[in-house]
Amino acid sequence: MKLSNKVEAMQFSPIRKFNPIAQKAKDAGKKVYHLNIGQPDVETPECFMDAIRNYENKVIAYAESGGITDLQDAVSDYFKTYGMNIGRENMIVTTGGSEALTMTFLSILNEGDEVLIAEPFYTNYHTFATSAGGKVVPITTKAEEGYHYATREQIEPLITEKTKAICCINPGNPTGTVLTKEEMKLIGDIAKEHDLWIIADEVYREFAYDGREAVSFGQIAEVEDRVIIIDSVSKRFSACGARIGFLISKNTDFIANVMKIAQGRLCVSTVDQVGAAALFRLPKEYYEEVKAEYCARRDVVYEELMKIPGVVGQKPGGSFYLTAKLPVDNIEDFLMFLLTEFDDNGETVMFAPAEGFYATPGLGKDEMRIAYVLNQEDMRRGVELIRLGIEAYNKR
Ligand SMILES: Cc1ncc(COP(=O)(O)O)c(C=O)c1O
Incomplete structure (x- = not known):
């Protein structure tokens, strides 16, 4: 039987594809520090489960396709703290930011259309764009230059008549x-001049x-009709399994048309939406506390990594990832070595090889991405295992 060209052109996620090998290592009794996936160990705020426990409906019914109004209103209040006026008519609740991205590409791309994005980028953009018949066109950035991409010289030469959007993952x-x-x-100016979605x-x-x-980007009034915001509770509230995300736009024609897809898939999990509404009512201090914890983890990771001779990387300014070049020839081969041959006192470590985060073939072969999602002690040990692993690997 034949499969579609689209699915055949897709790749397996470099974040998850080594999991079966890691599982074998665990089955053999090794402890594996998972620095490969953005799954934080920070506890989900209790109000999420409390709200679900107190949900009194006798039937878990379908929700409205755009989301339950209680959640929409809580999100609207959250955006007010950013000076943004986002009403119910400006949002669709989605199954994670992932569905928001899939719906966006399905709604703005025709076969062969292009979207610009700085590489390395969140690897699943390949899958989201390909499933809509589109193509990712990379704005190549370099570790040595702090991965900056926002200059006219870097962006404008890549714009063609097929370019429909520029994607900015920020942070x-x-x-x-x-x-x-x-x-x-x-x-914003470039998007306006070339009539692109942001x-x-x-x-x-x-x-x-x-x-x-x-x-x-929703704070830039001049481009508000072309901005599509992708949002999610996964990282902000450490609620990745809740699968609640958002598509937000002031372009009501865009929202009205995406609603066709939203209605087709009926709705997003009703109970998760109830829990998510409570999360958006947390006080501002919550964000400060979590931010301080990730910032401390970042410092630990960066400090430990820089002790390894030959590592090239910059101190990241945000999110909870760090991408760096390691002094090994082939990062996937090194990762396989860590999982199958190496251990230190029965422990090893796993990261995501960065090659799959690039669209340009050949790039990222000596780079890895670390997610600093574990507590500071575990992060220190995880990076120490990378250092010991490099020494053992390069000695073979
Ligand atoms: C940049 C970015 N966008 C979107 C997502 C999708 O997240 P979710 O579907 O859990 O909201 C992720 C997940 O790691 C991400 O890193």
């Missing part, structure tokens, strides 16, 4: 790079460190 995954307000303004993936909005401000 960045996998690089942790945070756009400045000037860079956002420039991207897909603003802001699922890490609050995780901006060292005095950097949490901001949104």
Whole structure:
């Protein structure tokens, strides 16, 4: 039987594809530090489960396709704290930011259309764009330059008549790079001049460190009709399994048309929406506490990594990832070595090889992404295991 060209062109997620090998290592009694996936160990705020426990309906009924109004109103209040006026008519609740991205690409791309995105980028964009018949066109960035991409010289030569959107993951995954307000303004100007959508993936909005401000493309009034915000409770509230995300736009024609897809898939989990509404009513201090914890983890990871001779990387300004070059020839081979041959006192470590976060063939072969999602002690040990692993690997 034949499969579609689309699915055959897709890749397995580099974040998850080594999990079966890690499982074998665990079955053999090794402890594996999982630095490969953005699954934080931070506890989900209790109010999530409390709200679900107190949910009194006798039937778990379908929700409205755009989301339950209680959640929409809580999200609307949250955006007010950013000076943004987002009403129910400007949002659709989705099954995670992932569904928001899939729906966006399905709604704005025709076969062969292109979306610009700085590489390395969150690897699943390949899958989301390909499933809609589109193509990712990378704006290549470099570790040595802090992965910056927001200049006219880097962006404009890549725009063709097929370009429909520029995607900005801000703060960045996998690089942790945070756009400045000037860079956002420039991207806004370019989008306006070339009539592009701006897909603003802001699922890490609050995780901006060292005095950097949490901001949104939705705050730039001149482009509000072309901004599509992707949002999610997964990272902000450490509620990845809740599968609640959002598509937000002031472009009511866009929202009205996405609603066709939303109605087709009926609705998002009703109970998870009830829990998510409670999360958005947490006080501002919650964000500060969580941010301080991730910032401390980042410092630990960066400090430990920089002790390894030959590592090239920058201190990330946001999100909870760090991408760096390691002094090994082939990162996937090194990861296999860590999982199958290496251990230190019965422990080993796993990260995500960065090659799958690039669209340009050949790039990222010596880079890895670390998610600093474990407590500080575990992060220190995880990076120590990388250091010991490199020594053992290069000695073979
Ligand atoms: C940049 C970015 N966007 C979107 C997502 C999707 O997250 P979710 O579907 O859990 O909301 C992720 C998950 O890691 C991400 O890193």
